[in-house]
Amino acid sequence: MFHGYLPAILTGLSNTLLVAALSLLTACVFGLLGAVAKLSGSRTARWTAQAYTTLIRGLPELVLMLLIFYGGQILLNKLVEAQGWEYIDVPPYVAGVLTIGFIFGAYLTETFRGAILAIPRGQAEAALAFGMARGQVLRRIVLPQMVRHAIPGFSNNWLVMIKATALVSIIGLDDMLHRANLAASATREPFTFFVLVALIYLAVTTVSIWLLSRLEKRYSLGVKVVSF
Amino acid sequence: MLHRRLAVTVSLLVVCSLASSWVGAQAPEWKKIRVGVEGNYPPFSKLGADGKLSGFDIDIARAVCKQMAAECTLVQQEWDGMMPALSARKFDMIVASMTITPERQKAADFSDPYYDVPSRWVAKAGAFKDHSAAAFKGKKIIVLRNSPRAKHVADKYKDSEVLLVNKETDIYMELVAGRGDVGFGSSVVSSEAFLKRPEGKGFAQVGNTVRLDEGGGGVGIAFRKGETALRERVNAALKAVRADGSYKRLADSYFDFDVSGAGN
Numbered sequence: 158m159f160h161g162y163l164p165a166i167l168t169g170l171s172n173t174l175l176v177a178a179l180s181l182l183t184a185c186v187f188g189l190l191g192a193v194a195k196l197s198g199s200r201t202a203r204w205t206a207q208a209y210t211t212l213i214r215g216l217p218e219l220v221l222m223l224l225i226f227y228g229g230q231i232l233l234n235k236l237v238e239a240q241g242w243e244y245i246d247v248p249p250y251v252a253g254v255l256t257i258g259f260i261f262g263a264y265l266t267e268t269f270r271g272a273i274l275a276i277p278r279g280q281a282e283a284a285l286a287f288g289m290a291r292g293q294v295l296r297r298i299v300l301p302q303m304v305r306h307a308i309p310g311f312s313n314n315w316l317v318m319i320k321a322t323a324l325v326s327i328i329g330l331d332d333m334l335h336r337a338n339l340a341a342s343a344t345r346e347p348f349t350f351f352v353l354v355a356l357i358y359l360a361v362t363t364v365s366i367w368l369l370s371r372l373e374k375r376y377s378l379g380v381k382v383v384s385f
Numbered sequence: 386m387l388h389r390r391l392a393v394t395v396s397l398l399v400v401c402s403l404a405s406s407w408v409g410a411q412a413p414e415w416k417k418i419r420v421g422v423e424g425n426y427p428p429f430s431k432l433g434a435d436g437k438l439s440g441f442d443i444d445i446a447r448a449v450c451k452q453m454a455a456e457c458t459l460v461q462q463e464w465d466g467m468m469p470a471l472s473a474r475k476f477d478m479i480v481a482s483m484t485i486t487p488e489r490q491k492a493a494d495f496s497d498p499y500y501d502v503p504s505r506w507v508a509k510a511g512a513f514k515d516h517s518a519a520a521f522k523g524k525k526i527i528v529l530r531n532s533p534r535a536k537h538v539a540d541k542y543k544d545s546e547v548l549l550v551n552k553e554t555d556i557y558m559e560l561v562a563g564r565g566d567v568g569f570g571s572s573v574v575s576s577e578a579f580l581k582r583p584e585g586k587g588f589a590q591v592g593n594t595v596r597l598d599e600g601g602g603g604v605g606i607a608f609r610k611g612e613t614a615l616r617e618r619v620n621a622a623l624k625a626v627r628a629d630g631s632y633k634r635l636a637d638s639y640f641d642f643d644v645s646g647a648g649n
Binding site: 160161162223226227326327328329342343345347 | 425427469552
């Protein structure tokens with residue numbers, strides 16, 4: 158039915174999932190840094206984070222990806238030449254993960270910032286009054302509660318991000334959609350492969366939604382759910 | 386705690402992959418060459434179920450590399466990122482049915498042409514008498530984005546609408562879907578990918594095949610500007626494979642007409 162392309166597409170799926178998972182980790186790092194920076198007392202940190210979220214959220218992902226991947230490589234080449242070093246290749250995997258992570262980090266910054274703001278200020282003040290250091294307050298009081306508030310927004314970002322990985326084929330990464338495209342060209346049966354890929358994406362996102370809703374329940378233990 | 390561990394893992398990963406990606410210096414004798422190829426353009430390039438690339442472009446790339454006694458790595462790249470990837474040194478040359486045009490020559494150097502096929506108009510059988518601008522007035526023409534054919538259409542068919550597609554084979558998908566009235570594409574692709582297949586039933590060529598003047602010199606291998614040593618070696622290798630008959634053997638296994646561009 159799939160002219161023997163199924164294994165190739167499943168390998169593509171594992172690439173897609175790997176890129177998505179690593180990008181998510183990267184995005185979390187950028188997001189947390191961004192959120193903490195936006196809420197920090199330092200004006201420089203606030204402005205840098207503001208510039209980051211404004212710029213990144215304001216540009217199409219594809220444009221950013223091309224800019225960072227090719228532009229970044231060309232800059233790197235120039236630097237390397239000026240220093241008289243050898244050519245350094247940024248592998249598409251690293252570039253793809255960093256680029257997507259960097260982009261979605263900007264969205265997560267806002268998600269995390271909102272989640273932190275949702276925690277009553279008095280709690281952090283109380284912790285400080287008890288003599289905890291700032292780091293301890295963050296780790297013991299803010300982060301665990303932030304997770305609960307962040308999960309809905311986080312879930313949205315994750316779903317959008319899984320689908321955004323389909324863009325990485327433009328920078329030479331061999332993801333599932335890319336494989337499907339090639340299979341569609343070779344067999345000239347586009348719909349067979351696009352429907353297959355659509356179903357696989359749907360399966361992945363459905364499982365994600367289920368897992369994340371369980372996680373949300375777990376972190377909401379002890380919180381009364383109000384229904385309208 | 387968890388987040389800190391994640392941060393450490395990510396930074397380790399990044400550092401490791403950057404460290405492992407140091408590529409040895411490219412000596413001027415070009416013993417190792419990375420070749421950018423496509424994969425969406427049968428019969429010139431396509432990806433098999435086993436993940437292997439095949440097609441006329443691929444065979445030409447291999448023949449040239451063999452002739453130069455160079456160790457070549459084929460890098461599969463989507464068409465849209467082809468030129469940027471070449472400038473960013475993701476690979477050293479492009480063998481992807483790229484037509485030599487004045488615009489592209491501003492961004493890259495080209496080898497001598499390694500093939501040249503005419504273009505062809507395709508539409509529902511009997512829909513048009515000829516492919517004059519008057520015949521297509523107010524009709525929608527489907528053509529590959531960023532191609533000499535797209536430029537030809539923009540220049541010569543100003544009274545027609547244009548639908549630009551991202552890959553050559555999409556022209557015929559759009560045509561069947563009825564989103565355009567007439568497709569303008571490579572004569573080889575239109576016959577292999579469409580007219581000879583069941584989907585192409587009821588469609589036919591409009592008028593004669595067309596050679597684009599502004600295309601100038603057929604299809605060539607693209608290099609970064611200034612890579613003259615590599616370009617000259619490739620040109621010599623192309624001459625050699627034409628001379629020893631291996632070019633003709635390759636071409637004959639794909640096409641039942643002359644693609645060499647000789648006598649053009």
